[in-house]
Amino acid sequence: MTLLDKLTTEILTGDGAVGTMLYARGIGLDSNFEHLNLVRPALVLDLAREYAAAGAQVIETNTFGANYTKLAAIGLGHKVGEINRAGARIAREAAGGGGILVAGSVGPLVRMKGEERELTPDAMEGHFRAQCTALAEGGVDLLLLETFGSLEQLVAAVRAARETGLPVCASMAFLEGGRSGDGTTVEAFCAAVEAAGADMLGANCGAGPLELVKVVRRLAALTAKPISAYANSGFPEYHEGRYIYRATPDYFAAMADELAATGANLIGGCCGTTPEHIAALARTLAGKRPAPRHPVASRAAAGAQAGSRPDRASFLAPWGSRKVITVELDPPKGMDCRRIIESSRRLKEAGVDAINLAENPLARPRMGNIALGSTIQREVGVEVIIHITGRDRNLIGMQSDLMGASLLGLHTILAVTGDPAAMGDHAGATSVFDLHSFTLIKLLSDMNHGVNAIGNPIGSGTGFTIGAAFNPNTKNMAVQAERLRKKVANGARFAQTQPVYDPALFLEALEQTRDCGIPLLPGIMPLVSERNAEYLHNEVPGITVPDAIRARMKGLEKEAGAREGLAIAKEFIDATFTAAGGYYLIPPFGKCELALELIDYIHAREREQR
Numbered sequence: 001m002t003l004l005d006k007l008t009t010e011i012l013t014g015d016g017a018v019g020t021m022l023y024a025r026g027i028g029l030d031s032n033f034e035h036l037n038l039v040r041p042a043l044v045l046d047l048a049r050e051y052a053a054a055g056a057q058v059i060e061t062n063t064f065g066a067n068y069t070k071l072a073a074i075g076l077g078h079k080v081g082e083i084n085r086a087g088a089r090i091a092r093e094a095a096g097g098g099g100i101l102v103a104g105s106v107g108p109l110v111r112m113k114g115e116e117r118e119l120t121p122d123a124m125e126g127h128f129r130a131q132c133t134a135l136a137e138g139g140v141d142l143l144l145l146e147t148f149g150s151l152e153q154l155v156a157a158v159r160a161a162r163e164t165g166l167p168v169c170a171s172m173a174f175l176e177g178g179r180s181g182d183g184t185t186v187e188a189f190c191a192a193v194e195a196a197g198a199d200m201l202g203a204n205c206g207a208g209p210l211e212l213v214k215v216v217r218r219l220a221a222l223t224a225k226p227i228s229a230y231a232n233s234g235f236p237e238y239h240e241g242r243y244i245y246r247a248t249p250d251y252f253a254a255m256a257d258e259l260a261a262t263g264a265n266l267i268g269g270c271c272g273t274t275p276e277h278i279a280a281l282a283r284t285l286a287g288k289r290p291a292p293r294h295p296v297a298s299r300a301a302a303g304a305q306a307g308s309r310p311d312r313a314s315f316l317a318p319w320g321s322r323k324v325i326t327v328e329l330d331p332p333k334g335m336d337c338r339r340i341i342e343s344s345r346r347l348k349e350a351g352v353d354a355i356n357l358a359e360n361p362l363a364r365p366r367m368g369n370i371a372l373g374s375t376i377q378r379e380v381g382v383e384v385i386i387h388i389t390g391r392d393r394n395l396i397g398m399q400s401d402l403m404g405a406s407l408l409g410l411h412t413i414l415a416v417t418g419d420p421a422a423m424g425d426h427a428g429a430t431s432v433f434d435l436h437s438f439t440l441i442k443l444l445s446d447m448n449h450g451v452n453a454i455g456n457p458i459g460s461g462t463g464f465t466i467g468a469a470f471n472p473n474t475k476n477m478a479v480q481a482e483r484l485r486k487k488v489a490n491g492a493r494f495a496q497t498q499p500v501y502d503p504a505l506f507l508e509a510l511e512q513t514r515d516c517g518i519p520l521l522p523g524i525m526p527l528v529s530e531r532n533a534e535y536l537h538n539e540v541p542g543i544t545v546p547d548a549i550r551a552r553m554k555g556l557e558k559e560a561g562a563r564e565g566l567a568i569a570k571e572f573i574d575a576t577f578t579a580a581g582g583y584y585l586i587p588p589f590g591k592c593e594l595a596l597e598l599i600d601y602i603h604a605r606e607r608e609q610r
């Protein structure tokens with residue numbers, strides 16, 4: 001009888017947590033648990049035997065994070081095959097000859113902090129294929145793809161796993177409300193993994209046994225395939241330096257009884273569960289048969305919420321009828337914001353359409369731009385574009401601050417990854433990078449549609465006009481153009497470039513991004529001296545000052561340098577005036593006068609054309 005046949009006639013008991021138990025045995029959280037398959041195999045074997053002795057009918061390999069992306073981060077990327085094969089052999093030895101099945105554990109891939117490049121579906125499949133193939137070579141009976149928060153990754157994993165010919169169980173981690181970390185609903189998950197060819201569907205980890213019962217109930221109404229359910233032992237509590245799970249084995253077993261009645265076929269434990277939990281689970285499930293099910297057709301995710309609110313592109317309203325001008329001003333390093341407010345007034349009087357406020361540029365702390373932007377909009381009456389980076393906030397704090405920004409009337413956001421904290425002057429600071437520019441744009445778009453990062457409703461949408469950065473200072477403009485297309489697909493509605501000094505580069509960027517269909521404003525940062533030009537060219541990421549421009553600035557400083565820098569900026573405006581729909585002015589060192597002179601110059605050019 002095959003595994004899938006067996007699951008139609010009886011409910012099988014899975015094992016419990018691996019990481020929790022290894023931690024309890026003194027293995028630090030900063031250790032790589034999967035590498036123990038090679039360096040401390042006896043420890044891993046003893047743990048697997050404990051679960052087998054507790055009554056687990058399916059035990060997992062200690063290979064959850066044994067994929068290339070996780071192992072390469074600690075210099076073990078070349079040992080993917082070795083670690084997975086060893087994990088399979090250990091679990092197979094623990095299973096013995098008593099009919100216990102071995103599930104090859106496969107977890108999600110990770111990206112390096114701050115890395116914007118997303119793995120392609122082919123690259124994902126390649127990494128998963130290497131792990132699944134090694135597990136199959138090690139002798140596992142099935143592949144358990146578990147704790148996925150990304151549907152795209154899970155689908156890639158299913159496709160790769162199917163190539164082994166083994167049964168494949170696809171399990172996602174659902175949070176409260178029945179959505180995964182990327183906002184996937186139970187219904188969308190079911191439809192996608194069934195289409196990809198999963199033999200079993202399931203849920204694990206997430207929000208605890210009670211929420212898992214709700215997820216399984218929804219799955220049981222959607223699919224006739226076997227369902228796996230591996231719940232956490234409730235929520236962890238931090239106590240005296242350790243994370244403690246409070247759910248008792250008896251409570252956990254009682255909730256497993258509900259999972260069985262709801263439609264689960266394979267029931268085990270995830271974070272916080274121990275051999276004691278599994279022993280109680282095995283006693284409760286002994287002799288139980290799967291509950292009858294009457295599934296209906298799988299339904300896709302509902303799409304935009306009723307609370308959706310369109311963005312408010314007010315500063316872009318004149319686009320096409322006149323040149324749109326934005327100016328970037330640096331928030332102060334201290335508490336005195338009188339100068340920037342006065343500069344904003346002067347710029348408004350000169351006809352600027354919006355003020356850009358960067359967020360801690362070059363990873364050096366300045367006044368918070370959300371509070372400052374709200375003050376400028378209120379006191380000056382000019383629109384503010386808030387730059388938001390993925391560096392300084394985790395996903396939770398990001399959503400809170402964005403909702404607060406909308407509440408304060410800030411409705412234009414430029415989403416950027418941000419300079420890493422290591423660039424700054426605070427040695428103890430660390431980068432967060434839960435989000436980079438692409439995922440931040442997607443989050444902003446979701447919030448415009450009235451849902452948060454996991455798809456839960458937030459009421460009315462935030463109404464953000466979403467901006468993106470574009471770097472034309474590149475040897476491969478096609479790559480940058482493709483990045484912009486992805487940002488537009490995620491929700492970007494305008495773009496501003498890094499400072500650019502070569503008109504030909506900007507004109508090429510316009511041509512290669514014409515199909516994006518959004519306004520593209522070139523960044524103009526007037527040079528003020530030879531030293532300034534050399535610093536920007538050699539030390540600031542994303543900025544290139546051509547040799548000819550640096551030659552013109554050679555030997556110049558103070559008034560002469562500023563005069564030549566303005567001349568270069570005006571020549572750039574002249575060369576791009578017909579093609580550009582507007583300009584993004586970035587006066588260095590807060591020199592508002594430089595921006596004012598360029599604004600006057602742009603307006604004069606417009607009058608000449610009338």
